[in-house]
Every structure is written in C-alpha cells, then in structure tokens.
Amino acid sequence: MASPTVQRRTSAPASQLARWMQKFRAALGRPLIAVLVAFVLGGIIIMITTPGPLDNRFITAVSTYYYLIAGSFGSLQSISYTLAKATPLIFAGLAVAIAYRAGLFNIGAAGQLTVGSMVAGIIGIQLAALPGWLLVPLMLLGSMVAGGIWGGIVGVLKAWRGAHEVVTSIMLNWTAFYVCAFLVEGPFQAPKLSQQTLPMAPQATIPSLAILYNQTLGTFLPQIPDPAQYTVDAGLLIAFVAMLVYWFITARTTFGYELRVIGQNPKAARYAGISVRKNIVMVMFMAGAFAGLAGAVRLMGQAPYQLISSAFSTDSTGFDAIGVALLGRTTSIGVLLASLLFGGLQQAGPYLQSYVDVPGDIITIMQALVLFSIAIEYLPSLQRFMPSFLVKSSRPPLVPSLITTKPAEEKGEADMQAVESGHRATSDTVEKTGLKPTSSGQEE
Amino acid sequence: MQESTVITRSEEKSSPYAVEMRDIYKAWPGVVASNHVNLQVKKGEIHALVGENGAGKSTLMNILYGIVKPDSGEVLINGTAVHISGPRDAIRLGIGMVHQHFMLIPPLTVAENIVLGSEPGGIAAPYDRKRARADILALSKRYGLPIDPDLRIEKLSVGQQQRVEILKMLYRGADILVMDEPTGVLTPQETDELFLVLRDLVKQGKTIIFITHKLREVLEITDAITVLRRGQNVGELVTKQTNQREIARAMVGRDVLLRVEKTPANPGPVVLHVHDLEAQSDRDLACLHKVSLDVHAGEILGIAGVEGNGQTELVEVLTGMRKPTGGEITMADVKDGQAGTPKNITTMGARGVRVAGMSHIPEDRRESGLVITESIEDNSILGRHRWQQFSWRGMVLQLKNIASWAQKLIDEFDVRTPSATAAMSTLSGGNQQKLIIARELEANPIVLIASQPTRGVDIGAIEFIHRQLIAQRDAGKAVLLISAELDEIRSLSDRIAVMYEGQIVDIVSPDATEEELGILMTGGHQDPQ
Structure with missing residues (x-):
C-alpha cells in the first residue's frame, strides 16, 4: 500500500454549502482577477492618454468606470x-466553449454565425408567407443546420485529414463572409438598395x-x-435554453463525458474505445x-432586421466569443457572466465618448486587456508568482478545505501533491520550471 | 564551480559529506511530509534514497533543489550551511537533478537542449553552434557518455535521452547528481549501461543520490541507503551489510512477501484463442508475425520479452485499440467448467471487447489509463461509461450510480483519497494504479489483460496487485500478464510465452531459469535436450 501520509478522511465530506463555495471560488477566482487586472491597466491607459494634470487624469479614469457601469x-x-x-x-460563446471542451479551438464562430444568419434570412425572405409560429422555428432550425454544417466541415477536415481547426476555421470564416456578401448583393438584394436584403417580415422576427x-x-x-424602450428581445430566453442544453x-x-476525455487525454479515449473522429465532427x-x-x-431580434453585406466581416461577435468562452471557463454560467461583461462594455462605449470625452475605443482596449490577462494566466512562468489561492483553483485540493487548520502556504497545495507521490513531484517540478517533459509525463 | 571545489578541499577533513540535511521538518496543512529527517551523503558515493510513494523522498529532494522551503532544519553542501531558494541556487551549488520525466525539447538537437539556458556567449550574443558542439563533445568524451550532438531529441531512445539529461547537468557543472527513479523507463540493457555510467561518474568524483523503488538496483549499484517511511528516517544502511528483505521491511514497516504465494493453477478450457495474428506498428511496419496463443480459464499466461518486441502492439490488438492486419481472436465464456461458443472479437474495437468481457490494465496509466484532470468518479467508468448501469440508454449519465460505483471501488480496493470527486491527479501513483485495477476487476471480466501492472508503484502496492492477479486466476479468469520485470513474470505465471521481434518464440514453464529465458528473449534458441 502506498503509505498513508494522508489518511482517508472518514468524516463526512464538506457540506453542500462549503462545496459550492469552493466550486465558486475555483470557477470565478481567476476570471475575476483577470478582469480586475484589465480594468486597472485600462485605467492606467486612460490616465496616460488624457491631457491635463495628474489629479485631473485620475478623475477622468475613475469617472470612466463610473459611466461604464452607469x-x-x-x-x-x-x-x-x-x-x-x-x-x-x-450563443457564440457556447459555440467556442463546447469545442474547447474537446480540446478544439473554434475560431470559426464568426463564419458559422454568418452562414447561420444568411440561411435564416433566406428562409425568412423566401417563405415570408408562412405564419410566424412555423416560420420562426424554421429560421432558427435552418440557421442551426447551416452553422452546424459550416462547423462540421472543420470537424471532418480535422478528423480525417488532420487539418488544424484554427487554420480551416479561419479560412472558412472568410469563405462565409464573401459568399454571404455575394448572396446579399446578388440574388437576395433588396430592390433599389445595394448592400442589403429586404427586412424580415414582422412575423419572421423575434x-x-x-x-x-x-x-x-x-x-x-x-x-x-412603455415597452418599446426596452430593446432586449425574446432571443434572450432562447439563449437561456441554449445554456441549459449546453450544461446538460x-x-x-455520455457525449459530454467523451468530449472531456478526448479534450483532456486523447490516448485515454483510444483506450476506452471512444471514437475521436466521430466526436470531433x-x-x-x-x-x-x-x-x-x-x-x-x-x-431576427434586433433592428434593422435585415442582412447587410458589409456587416459580415466587421461584426466582432464571433471573435469576442472566444474571449467570452475562455473568461467563462467554458461553463454555461461563466459564458453568461462573461457575455454580460462584454455586452456591457460594448453598450457603455458610446457613453464614455459623450460624458467623459474618452474615446469609445477604450472599450476595445479593455476587452483586449481582459483577453490578455486570461491568456497570461496560462503561462507557467507567471504561474509561479501567482498567489497560492489562484494556483489552487486550477487543481482541486487534496484535502477538503474544511479539515485544513491553517490557510495553505504559498505553493502549498501544489506541493502537497508532490508529497503524495514521487511521480507527481517530478511533474510538478516540470510545471514549475516551465519546461515540458518529452517522455510519457504529459499530463495537463 | 571553481570556488566550491576549493572549499571542498580545504574542508575535506571536517566534513566528509557532500550533502548533509539536518533535522528537516516540513508540514503541509493536514500532513507532515518531512518529520525531522536527516540525510548524510558522503562524497563520491552512490546513495540510495528509498521509501514508498508518499514517504517524503520527493519533498526532501525538492527541498535540496530549492523548490520547497523547509519549515526548519538546515542543508549543508560540502560542510557549508547553505540557503537554497530555488533551482538556480541549487545548480550554482553544483546540484543537478535528473527527473524521471525528461525535460527535453523534442524538436531541438542534443546540443541545443544541453546548452539551453546557459548558452555559450550568454544571452546577448547569437547562439554559438560550433562552440556548443565542441563543448559537448569534450564533455561527453570526458565522462564517457558518447552522443551525437546534432541529433534531434525525438530521434533518440529513452536511454539516450536520459544520457542527454545527465550531460545537461554535467554541463552546468553539477557535482551532486540527484537521479529520480532513473531506471523506471529503461530496458534492462539500458539500465546496465546507466549503471556503468554512474560508476564512472563516481570515479570522477561525482556524488549521486539515487531515488528508486527497485531494491535489486539498490543492492547492485549503491554504497549506502537511507530509508524513509511516512516522512521519517527509519534506517541508514550500508549496502554491503544488508539485504533486500531488510530494506523492504524498513520501507513498509512489516515483512513483505517478495515471492508470491500461490497454489498450483487449475486451468480450465481455453477462453482466449489467438490465431496467426498479424499487425502493423504506428510506422506501418509489420510488428506481429503469426502470433498464436491460447489462454485457459484459471491460469496466468505471462509474456516475457525485451520491451519493444511487439508486446505493446499485441496488447493493443487484443484489447481492440489497434486493428490487426490478419489472424483471428476469439473469446469464450465459461460456465460450470465448460467453455461456451467462442465469439469472434477480432474487429470489435475497444468498446466491443469490453462488452464481450475483457478487462485491460494498460501499460501506462498516466498516458492512457486515466484522465488525470478529471474526478475519480469519471475515471471509474472510463471505457464502460455507456454501460447500462452508468448511463440511460448509453446517453445520459446516471450520476448516482456512478458515484456509488466509484465509492465501491474506493472502499473495496482501499484507494486513499479524500473523496470520490477529487481529481485523479491528487492521488499518488500507487493509488491511481489501484483505481485502474479496481475498475478493471470489479467489471467481473472473463479475460484480464494486465500490461506492466506494477510499473512505478511501490512495494506494498506491488504485493497487493500480485495478490489480486492471483485471486483473479483462482476465480477462474483467464489472465494474460505482460511485464518487463522477469521476476514478476516468473513468480506469477503458470506458463511463460517469450516474445522476440513480434513472434512467440517459445512457451516455457515458469521453472525455466532466468538464463534460459534471457537467451530466448534475445532471439537465441534453447538447446534441444
């Protein structure tokens, strides 16, 4: 027997509440820090770029955040x-997140989104005679199938040809942008207009x-x-359903289970008889x-209810979704919170321009900073300097936190595993020194 | 470097120790990893540090290497108290660590890997390929470690990669080499070569700390032994005056059965029938040539052979992970001592053969047997997650059933873990292996394929695993055991099939001597008697 340096705890597992708290901290700790770091950096950038004396700059930065929230x-x-x-x-965040679960980096959400909106638009225009209760589901379904096929192509290329999903999905993005732009300016062009389709019929909207x-x-x-002043559409409810479906x-x-196995250890998938190809597609x-x-x-949910050819390649939703999925740690709640953050930033941009005279572009900078600070988190060399409670969140603690008497010391959690096993120790060292093992030691 | 050698000479008399760790105490929340441990390593000796997983060997070495800070205690290098606050300090003091999992960059050349981080010319100058090459050639000549500095790491065998690791430490001026389970990944021949190298290094004045599980190696190569158990010193032994049994007792705290106790086998009908099996390796080269085998119910058939002679591929084909290019595999259920109708499982795939009643303990648990980041619950159903009791129609996971199943495995096989929801990575190596074995045995298989079942686990766990395999045999299962440890094969098997270059060259009884097996394993033929 491995000698029991840590005895099996016979005491009841941590209470439900404590476990939730632990989960909460593990899930939110790092993203929150990432956002905070981004905001601090953003504040510094605002202070650098505004004119005037220092205290004036400081006030500008603070009021920027005030108006951001307001x-x-x-x-x-x-x-x-x-x-x-x-x-x-x-939706787009979930699209990136679910692929990420299987270890795939779906850069192609933008293209899949474009194709989806195009097909929905075509159905809406061509079948405008249908009643709303039939037309709306048909459009939604059409967009799903179209986007699905667009994504599926990436999956097929990856599974059978080994083509890297980042490359193929970026290429398919541009294919989608241009093909759809052609369709909008060609066969589905609205009469007397150059770059738009006809608007959707009222019964074809959400x-x-x-x-x-x-x-x-x-x-x-x-x-x-005065309901007209609240523009949010019922698509939000569909988004909640999508989140629920994603979680489920x-x-x-078992499909989600297989995704996790593939994403974390493809060799274990082979051992378990899980078809990697089928699951990737x-x-x-x-x-x-x-x-x-x-x-x-x-x-279907927002004005102008029509497709505009120039908007396909300039719409940033598909790319913001990458940030949303990563910031949300690919959980459905996380994606929701991250979407609210990004949506809020985009919404508040114009306010800044008019109230504090800070260019609205600062929003884009902040989004980039958020992404940057999430990405940075994955650098092992920086991980070493991170406070222990952050490092811990990536690895579940060995001993439930309830029975620990004092807070873990720096690096405590990681090294405790080292105590537990010689193998762990070496691989822990691997992570700490920031090098990758060449032999069988690949683990995370 | 120069300085430290000077210190060494002047204090030669006062301190014979290259490394001295005094009264090291280190506690993590909830566990004392190192309880006033002492370690004294003489200059120019090979010092074994042995103990079970979790005994505190790694903590001690991590303290020496500056990765972990001790709560109290002191470290002396060549008689001088030092403060090591990181690997950089350790390297400066002449301590080099060769990790079990190599830290090399596969696409770079040997030379590039060795000089990485301390390139000739420093960080500002462009990389001086010629000088790096010359330095390494000189180094490899001096220490008798021949290597081609221009080869890329990915082209090297495991043994050669280890050689590069050692050279890397020597290049950085290491006088004290810490080797963490260096033989775990080596073939017997590579191990012999390594031992020659180590002896040579000691002759040249290096000091070596050798961490291992394998007692035979301890006796063969080391001069002195420090045994740890549960974070405490339990023995300082001189190798020449001790034996395997004494070390094992010190490690485990009780007598350990080094030989497996078993009754004679009572083989039943043929359960697993393999006929003329052919397969190709990953590189599309034929690696199995007309392999035919019969495994009976209630017997352990051992497969001996030098690693890389087709054993891995054979196991993969049998367990549905690799498609054979020819031949047939059939499997029959046994009821009341009678074999049922044989089922052809040749092309069933890994999921299919599990359903047919096969269990598979894979040769590398971390690489393929587990998903280390996921929970014990998730890992407890790996490969069987679509089975009726774990998922509704193979689609929706039955979390309650999975939880109780995982708990059952934990309880019955004494897997040490705080909870079934803990990530697999928080378990020690031995406990990870126990979970795999629990998972595969609790499925109540007809055929059990155990590939290197005790690799990298400590003595206590080895004993446990051996007893489990015997118990499976006695319960009438057909067991196929593949192991690189000849001792293990000989003590467990009822018949031994020897593989050489993808063929079964002979099937012998376990009474065959090690020499006879050795000849077969290397392609020689047994003398006709």
Whole structure:
C-alpha cells in the first residue's frame, strides 16, 4: 500500500454549502482577477492618454468606470441594451466553449454565425408567407443546420485529414463572409438598395421581451409601461435554453463525458474505445449550430432586421466569443457572466465618448486587456508568482478545505501533491520550471 | 564551480559529506511530509534514497533543489550551511537533478537542449553552434557518455535521452547528481549501461543520490541507503551489510512477501484463442508475425520479452485499440467448467471487447489509463461509461450510480483519497494504479489483460496487485500478464510465452531459469535436450 501520509478522511465530506463555495471560488477566482487586472491597466491607459494634470487624469479614469457601469447597468433601459448585446454573445460563446471542451479551438464562430444568419434570412425572405409560429422555428432550425454544417466541415477536415481547426476555421470564416456578401448583393438584394436584403417580415422576427411579456403574463400581472424602450428581445430566453442544453450535454451525457476525455487525454479515449473522429465532427457540428443561432437571433431580434453585406466581416461577435468562452471557463454560467461583461462594455462605449470625452475605443482596449490577462494566466512562468489561492483553483485540493487548520502556504497545495507521490513531484517540478517533459509525463 | 571545489578541499577533513540535511521538518496543512529527517551523503558515493510513494523522498529532494522551503532544519553542501531558494541556487551549488520525466525539447538537437539556458556567449550574443558542439563533445568524451550532438531529441531512445539529461547537468557543472527513479523507463540493457555510467561518474568524483523503488538496483549499484517511511528516517544502511528483505521491511514497516504465494493453477478450457495474428506498428511496419496463443480459464499466461518486441502492439490488438492486419481472436465464456461458443472479437474495437468481457490494465496509466484532470468518479467508468448501469440508454449519465460505483471501488480496493470527486491527479501513483485495477476487476471480466501492472508503484502496492492477479486466476479468469520485470513474470505465471521481434518464440514453464529465458528473449534458441 502506498503509505498513508494522508489518511482517508472518514468524516463526512464538506457540506453542500462549503462545496459550492469552493466550486465558486475555483470557477470565478481567476476570471475575476483577470478582469480586475484589465480594468486597472485600462485605467492606467486612460490616465496616460488624457491631457491635463495628474489629479485631473485620475478623475477622468475613475469617472470612466463610473459611466461604464452607469451606461451598461445603470438603468433598466441600459440593462436591456446590455442584454440585447449579450444575447448573441452567449450563443457564440457556447459555440467556442463546447469545442474547447474537446480540446478544439473554434475560431470559426464568426463564419458559422454568418452562414447561420444568411440561411435564416433566406428562409425568412423566401417563405415570408408562412405564419410566424412555423416560420420562426424554421429560421432558427435552418440557421442551426447551416452553422452546424459550416462547423462540421472543420470537424471532418480535422478528423480525417488532420487539418488544424484554427487554420480551416479561419479560412472558412472568410469563405462565409464573401459568399454571404455575394448572396446579399446578388440574388437576395433588396430592390433599389445595394448592400442589403429586404427586412424580415414582422412575423419572421423575434418580439421584444417587454412586449412579449405585456402580451402574455402582463395580461394578468402588472404591465410594463412603455415597452418599446426596452430593446432586449425574446432571443434572450432562447439563449437561456441554449445554456441549459449546453450544461446538460457537457455535464450529464455520455457525449459530454467523451468530449472531456478526448479534450483532456486523447490516448485515454483510444483506450476506452471512444471514437475521436466521430466526436470531433459531432462537437464541431454542435458548435456551429450554437454559432448559427447567434446569427439568426441577432438578425431576427434586433433592428434593422435585415442582412447587410458589409456587416459580415466587421461584426466582432464571433471573435469576442472566444474571449467570452475562455473568461467563462467554458461553463454555461461563466459564458453568461462573461457575455454580460462584454455586452456591457460594448453598450457603455458610446457613453464614455459623450460624458467623459474618452474615446469609445477604450472599450476595445479593455476587452483586449481582459483577453490578455486570461491568456497570461496560462503561462507557467507567471504561474509561479501567482498567489497560492489562484494556483489552487486550477487543481482541486487534496484535502477538503474544511479539515485544513491553517490557510495553505504559498505553493502549498501544489506541493502537497508532490508529497503524495514521487511521480507527481517530478511533474510538478516540470510545471514549475516551465519546461515540458518529452517522455510519457504529459499530463495537463 | 571553481570556488566550491576549493572549499571542498580545504574542508575535506571536517566534513566528509557532500550533502548533509539536518533535522528537516516540513508540514503541509493536514500532513507532515518531512518529520525531522536527516540525510548524510558522503562524497563520491552512490546513495540510495528509498521509501514508498508518499514517504517524503520527493519533498526532501525538492527541498535540496530549492523548490520547497523547509519549515526548519538546515542543508549543508560540502560542510557549508547553505540557503537554497530555488533551482538556480541549487545548480550554482553544483546540484543537478535528473527527473524521471525528461525535460527535453523534442524538436531541438542534443546540443541545443544541453546548452539551453546557459548558452555559450550568454544571452546577448547569437547562439554559438560550433562552440556548443565542441563543448559537448569534450564533455561527453570526458565522462564517457558518447552522443551525437546534432541529433534531434525525438530521434533518440529513452536511454539516450536520459544520457542527454545527465550531460545537461554535467554541463552546468553539477557535482551532486540527484537521479529520480532513473531506471523506471529503461530496458534492462539500458539500465546496465546507466549503471556503468554512474560508476564512472563516481570515479570522477561525482556524488549521486539515487531515488528508486527497485531494491535489486539498490543492492547492485549503491554504497549506502537511507530509508524513509511516512516522512521519517527509519534506517541508514550500508549496502554491503544488508539485504533486500531488510530494506523492504524498513520501507513498509512489516515483512513483505517478495515471492508470491500461490497454489498450483487449475486451468480450465481455453477462453482466449489467438490465431496467426498479424499487425502493423504506428510506422506501418509489420510488428506481429503469426502470433498464436491460447489462454485457459484459471491460469496466468505471462509474456516475457525485451520491451519493444511487439508486446505493446499485441496488447493493443487484443484489447481492440489497434486493428490487426490478419489472424483471428476469439473469446469464450465459461460456465460450470465448460467453455461456451467462442465469439469472434477480432474487429470489435475497444468498446466491443469490453462488452464481450475483457478487462485491460494498460501499460501506462498516466498516458492512457486515466484522465488525470478529471474526478475519480469519471475515471471509474472510463471505457464502460455507456454501460447500462452508468448511463440511460448509453446517453445520459446516471450520476448516482456512478458515484456509488466509484465509492465501491474506493472502499473495496482501499484507494486513499479524500473523496470520490477529487481529481485523479491528487492521488499518488500507487493509488491511481489501484483505481485502474479496481475498475478493471470489479467489471467481473472473463479475460484480464494486465500490461506492466506494477510499473512505478511501490512495494506494498506491488504485493497487493500480485495478490489480486492471483485471486483473479483462482476465480477462474483467464489472465494474460505482460511485464518487463522477469521476476514478476516468473513468480506469477503458470506458463511463460517469450516474445522476440513480434513472434512467440517459445512457451516455457515458469521453472525455466532466468538464463534460459534471457537467451530466448534475445532471439537465441534453447538447446534441444
């Protein structure tokens, strides 16, 4: 027997609450720090770029953050704008996240989203005679299938030809942008206009959430006054459903289990008889379907309800989604929170321009800084200098925190595993020194 | 470097020790990893540091290498108290560590790997390829470690890679080499070569700390032994005056059965039938040539052979991980001592053969047997996650059933873990292996394929695993055991098949001498008697 330096605890496992707390900290600790670091850096950049004496600059930076919050979550109306911006991000974020679970980096959400919105648009225009209860689901379904196929191509190329998904998905992005731009300016061009299709018929759109409420629950509950000012559409509800589906797939199905195995250790997948190829194609199809929905919901839920050829390649949703998925640590709640953050930033951008005279572009810088500080977290050389409670979150503690009497010392958690086994120790050292083993020791 | 040698000479008399660790105490929350441990390593000796997994060997070495800070105690190098706050300090003091898992960069050449981080000319100058090459050739000549500095690491065998690691430490001026389980990945021949190198290094004045599980090696190569158990010193032994049994007792704290106790086998009908099996390796070269085998119920068939003679591929084909290019595998259930109708499992795939009743303990648990980042629960159903009891129609996971299954494995096989939801990576190597064995045995297989089942686990766990394999045999399972440890094969098997270059060259009884087996394993033929 391995000598029991740590005895098996017979005491009851940590209470439900404590376990939730632990989970919460593990899931949110690093992303929160990443966001905080980005904001501090963003503040410094604002201070550098604004004119005037130092205290003036400082006040500008502080008031920037004030208006950032006020502009995104300060009033019901701004919250509704933020939610409207966040909705497509949620779908697209899930598209990146689910692929990431299988160890695939889906850069192609933008293209899948484009194709999805195009197909939804085509269905909406061609079948405009159909009633809404049939047309809307048809458009959503069409966008999912189209996006799914677009993603599935990436999966097939990866599974059978070994083509790297980053390369193929970027190439397919541009294919999608240009093909769809051609379609919009060609066969589906609106009469007398050059770059747009016709707007969707009213029954081919997703209603605003406030109006939908007034028409349904509002008939016997208090009505929302002046519902037109709240632009968030019912696509948000579909996004919640998508989150639920995502959670169920990843946490409760054998498919999600197989994705995890493939993503974490492809050799174990082979050992277990899990078909890597089939799963890669399936997961890329699902990713594409999520992204396709993002495009359809954006088209059907928000003005101008039409496809614009120049917007395909300039819409940043598909790329912001990468940040959303990584910041959200590929969990559905995380994706929601990260979408709210990114949506809020985008919503508040114009406010900054008008209230504090800081260019709205600072928002883009901040998004980049958030991404940057998440990415930096993965650098082992920096990991060594990180406070222990952050390092810990990446590895579940050996001993439940309830029975520890004093807080873990620096690097304590990591090294305790080293105590437990000679093998661990060497690989821990591997991580600490920032080098990769060449032999069988690959582990994370 | 120069300075430290000077110190060495002047204090030769006062301190015979190259490394002295005094009263080292280190506690982690909830566990004392090092409880007032002392270690004294004389200059120019090979000093074994032995102990089970979790005994505190690694903590001690990590303290020496500056990765872990001790709570109290002091470290003396060549008689001088030193403060080591990181590997950089350790290297400066002449301590070099050769890790079990090599830290080399596969696409770079030998020379590039060796000089990495201390390139001739320093960080500002361009990389001086010629000088690096010359330095390394001189070094390899001086220490008798021949190597081609222009080869890329990925082209090298494991033994050669280890040689590069050693050269890397020597290049950095190491006088004290810490070798962490250096033989775990080596073939017997490579091990012999390594031992020659180590003896040579000692002759040239180096001091070596040798961490290992293998007692035979301790007796063969070392001069002195420090035994740790549960973070404490339990023995300082002189190799010449001790024996395997004494070391084992010190490590485990009780007598250990070095020979496996078993009754004669009672073989039943043929369960696993392999006929003219052919397969190709990853490089599309034929690696199995008409392999035919019969494994009976209630017997252990051992497969002996130098690693790389097709054993890995044979196991992969049998367990559905690799498609054979020819031949047939059939498997029959046994009821009341009678074999059922044989089922052809040749092309069933890994999932299919498991359903048919095969269990597989893979040769490298970290690489393929486990998903180290996931929980014990997740790992407890790996390969069987679509089985009825774990998922509804093979689609929706039955979390409650999985949890109770995982708990059952933990309880029945005494896997030491705080909870079933802990990540696999938090378990020690021996406990990881126990979970795999639990998973594969609890599935109640007809055929068990155990590939290197005790590699890298400590003595206590080896004993446990051996007893489990015998128990499976006695319960009427057909067991196929593949191991690089000849001792293990000989003491467990009822028949031994010897593999050489993808063929079964002979099937002999376990009474065959090591010499006879050795001749077969290297392609020689047994003399007709």
